[in-house]
Amino acid sequence: MHKPERHILARLGSHLWSADRQMRKAFPAASLQRVEQAVTAAERGHGGELRVVIEGGLGWDALRAGSQGVEAPSLSRARAIDLFAQLGVWDTADNSGVLIYILMATHQLEIVADRGIHAKVGEAVWQGVVADTMARFRQGEYEQGLLHAIDTISQQLRQHFPAAPDDANELPDRPLVL
Template sequence: MNTFLDPHQLSSLVEAIKNAEELSTGEIRVHIDSTTVEDNAKVAFEVFKRLCKGQTRELNAVLFHVNFEQKYLTIIGDEGIHAKVHQQFWDLLHDEMSSEFAKGHYFEGLRQGILKTGEKLQHYFPLEGKNPNELSNEITFS
């Protein structure tokens, strides 16, 4: 049960994902985990493999795996986007989002992370022609 984001905020995050993906071929997924109690990194990678890895033509999908109860955030970019932005981008984004979460700003932290990722995707994977939505924008839960 997600008690950190209300239904309106979840809907707004789906809209932020749509907006962030609009001008690029990249894809963004958000998974909120409230069941894992240990080994969050391993679980996050399993979710990434299931939802994102190798599922976009340019290998430019990004997963935000959040476990609010455990105060754990994992951001994983597929090979295409990771090769462009490198670990430093993910580390800085993680720090910024974690700082917002620490203040109790869960919605704003996720929203900012999604939009900043969208800017990077637009820079490195600009839209040329049609933009098929390769992955769902819906937030998933476990």
């Protein structure tokens, strides 16, 4: 077996076999409940919508595409953008939806913000949130890192999209686990 095949097999193993176990360990049911409560509480203070997605690993098709020269961060970003569209995060009334996507197999975190909030906040803020959260993840503080990300993003949403009396909850608050 030559080196590229070994790399593909290692990547396949991390996505298909170990990632789900790692995800359940990092985000047990009680942790997911606390994340849901944090999203619910945060959204009461602003007009934005947060959607959290935690995925153990990618499927074979995405990994095969990755074996053809796409780097892991690009795979996680592409997946996050795809989920942003599939889950309707882009379709909020004020264009203020934000997706927080975690791919456990590659230890990647992506933030995808709708054009309304992204135009007001900018890429540097999102990169800062990712860096701070990933630092906590590296310490094994997955729940605390995610709660910090929710709080930091919510600060931006409170500033740029203050709560209104008629704000509706447009997206589920419960983290989606894939």
